[in-house]
């Protein structure tokens with residue numbers, strides 16, 4: 253199985269869901285025309301950006317609008333969508349939630365960010381999720397995590413020990429920590445012997461300039477696609493057989509001794 257995966261690295265308009273829904277619809281159409289991907293990935297909080305103080309007004313009620321929007325796009329273009337993440341408003345909290353849709357427009361899974369990032373005030377406005385982001389997409393066991401989550405190797409390992417062969421990362425990662433972004437993503441790919449497909453945003457907001465540098469990394473740690481800081485797309489064909497080859501060559505998962513790691 254050798255699907256093409258595209259990351260849409262977009263400049264999210266601060267606090268303007270209507271604008272961002274429109275630009276995502278346009279960019280998905282361009283991405284499909286350009287590379288005909290099997291899977292499309294969007295960045296973190298792509299409807300609102302980090303306009304966290306106004307989430308009571310701009311967050312998506314129960315995620316309904318986003319689920320319908322992504323489902324229609326996935327069905328129209330027959331493409332699987334790792335729908336970045338959006339601010340999902342429930343009765344008494346807001347979560348940073350990723351929606352996954354298959355290429356029939358059917359809901360597959362949702363994951364809400366477990367690790368809230370205090371440096372960008374998430375803990376003041378968002379509620380953490382608790383469930384894992386494990387799902388199957390395009391016939392491939394996958395995991396979905398959100399930005400700051402990549403700093404917690406135990407959390408990623410909790411997904412790959414359950415069979416995940418692709419780690420999808422959606423993010424709004426600032427430019428001053430670009431080195432951390434790149435190093436952490438390469439580390440997660442190498443130590444888990446999985447593909448890492450990481451979609452960051454471009455542009456800036458009133459508080460941060462963002463790094464872009466969306467990346468697609470293979471299970472050996474080879475970078476097979478990387479963006480620069482600008483708005484755009486990256487695409488790559490992945491071969492899930494590579495996961496088995498790498499794990500057969502250096503059997504990390506067989507050699508683990510978790511009883512000693514406590």
Ligand SMILES: NC(=O)CCC(=O)C(=O)O
Nearest residue numbers: 369399400424425426429
């Ligand atoms: N949106 C985020 O979670 C940002 C995480 C980040 O910048 C980091 O350094 O970690």
